[in-house]
Amino acid sequence: MNRLLQTAFDYIDSHQDAMVSLWKNIVSIESPSADRQAVGRIAAHLDTYCDAMGMNRKMFSFEKAGPTFMAWTGPAKCKPIALIGHMDTVHPVGSFGPEPFLVNGDIVTGPGVLDCKGGVVAAIYAIRALKAAGYHDRQLKLILSGDEEVAHALSSGEGGKIFERETADCAAVFNCETGMPGGDVTIRRKGGAVFVIEIEGRAAHAGKEPQKGISAIRQAAEMILAIEKKTDFSGTAYNCGRIEGGKGANIVPDYCRFTVGVRYWTNAQYEEAEAFLCELCEHPTVAQTRCRMTPNGFYPAMEPVEKTDQLLAVYQQACLDMGLPAPNGTCQGGCSDSAFVARAGIPVLCSLGVMGEGPHTLQEHAEISSLPVQCKKMIATILALPEDF
Ligand SMILES: [Zn+2]
Helix, strand or coil: CCHHHHHHHHHHHCCHHHHHHHHHHHHHCCCECCCHHHHHHHHHHHHHHHHHCCCEEEEECCCCCCCEEEEECCCCCEEEEEEEEECCECCCCCCCCCCCCEEECCEEECCCHHHHHHHHHHHHHHHHHHHHCCCCCEEEEEEEECCHHHCCCCCCCHHHHHHHHHCCCCCEEEECCCECHHHCEEEEECEEEEEEEEEECECEECCCCHHHCECHHHHHHHHHHHHHHCCCCCCCEEEEEEEEECCCCCEECCEEEEEEEEEECCHHHHHHHHHHHHHHHHCCCCCCCEEEEEEEEEECCECCCCCHHHHHHHHHHHHHHCCCCCCCEEEECCCCCHHHHHHCCCCEEECCCCEEECCCCCCCEEECCHHHHHHHHHHHHHHHCCCCC
8 A cells, every 4th residue: 555545545544533533523513504694503513613724714604595615725737636515404493302412323314324424524624634635746625515405596506517617626525415325326417407487377266257267277187288298207207296276166267377397317318308398388279378487496417428438437446445346337317416526527426425315304314434544545545546547
């Protein structure tokens, strides 16, 4: 084993308590996406932490969303590497009771303990260990979003764009999202987009002069059937997941709105889906209705890029060298910020955070012993990347 790698691994081995204590601190600052100030408190905590590590820092603030936090080491001769994740969780404050970081043997339970605060600690300690070992071949960037769990809707999509912008010069990106059992990594994910479709018709008395009415609900019904008929579970899938409209059985409804969730494997499929929905709204089938479509959340599809396989091979070899099985590169239905990175053509591996089960549920828990392991895999991969990668 080379000297840098050995020194960095030794650093991780001798700092396990410190890693768990940082983990505990940031899980104890509960941070649901909608609580801008709570997310800000974690960002402030990490800002102080990264300042003490001698890193440069920047906070991107938003009116409704918690901030995106970024920290980076000094410039270097080879292209930078970014380690990314998020600070927000899906859990309202207090969901896990008075003790949000509960340890039981190797298992720790808590809000965001798995998704993805354990991964945040792994990212920070990968950087710490590499710095301590005297590594400076590449600049290392840490980028953490504050509204990942709401598809960056609170920052009007800005949270996603920051990833795209700030990783554009990187050789590779590691997303410390929720790890998978066995340590498999994600190289492909579906994208997801949400649209709200509103329809206006004309109200009328349903008994006295129903012929004067124009039913917005009927128009919605015809559109929904047309939309759901387009679903192809191996490609683009549509889900009309919420509908509201109308006032009562005695009134022809003049208004209806419904929400369409679209999931797709490629960004070309997204373009097709958007064009299809636009076309549908421009040509209502119930005469004299008017339709309007508004986007309400967006993740591109995470598609493999030219160097994804090469990056995966380096990561797999790093695992083998550590005496671990070579992880598979897998596909997932759920979205993540890796998609913004991949869309810019940068190779990215996702699901490199701690391992556990039950994300987004009250059973969310992580394996403490997976923290140093996942951290070391990233360190070994960074050190093994060829200079011209
Ligand atoms: Zn999540």
